[in-house]
Amino acid sequence: QVQLQESGPGLVKTSETLSLTCTVSGGSINGYYWSWIRQPPGKGLEWIGSIYFTGSSNYNPSLKSRVIVSVDMSQNQISLSLTSVTAADTAVYYCARDGPHYYDPFDPWGQGTLVTVSS
């Protein structure tokens, strides 16, 4: 059974870069799309971006200028980089597996990791 685990700093300073890693266990990255999704405290879900195992990616237009999602097949990891962060980027960040198609549902999800942006 595939499991996802997010990791990274829980506190990032304003204007700096948020970097998170999602480690996939119990299965391979090969053949699937993988997404990052975030949820500000008390608010709804926001899709950030996704990547195919080949490296092809798509991003939320509202974040596209600041986001990079990458894949490391050798480590079975997906990474998220979000530059020039502000307090509005404070959220729980989730990674999730899509499917072999970009329109597939997100399943499963990682447990999420809270990132706070503060000066």
Add this chain to the structure above:
Amino acid sequence: SYVLTQPPSVSVAPGKTARITCGENNIGTKTVHWYQQKPGQAPVLVIYYDTDRPSGIPERFSGSNSGDTATLTISRVEAGDEADYYCQVWDSSSNHGVFGTGTKVTVL
């Protein structure tokens, strides 16, 4: 760009039926997925491709999608169904995922 509108809240008595809508022009031409999120937990897929149910999800959960509205129906509601529910589609015009605004289901 898609904006998926859900009612902020739905209240239902135990044993009754809850219906959660997800609205957008011609959403019936898209495939809709539904997620359940309980406090402090990651979302869980409950319905995919409009009507399909993952293994382990009770038959009480069902979905439909037509015209401008997709609907998640929870029959014979139980206390354990109290959660936030989100619909989700893929916007192929701009190649990105979109979530609904979310609905809090309260069991009276």
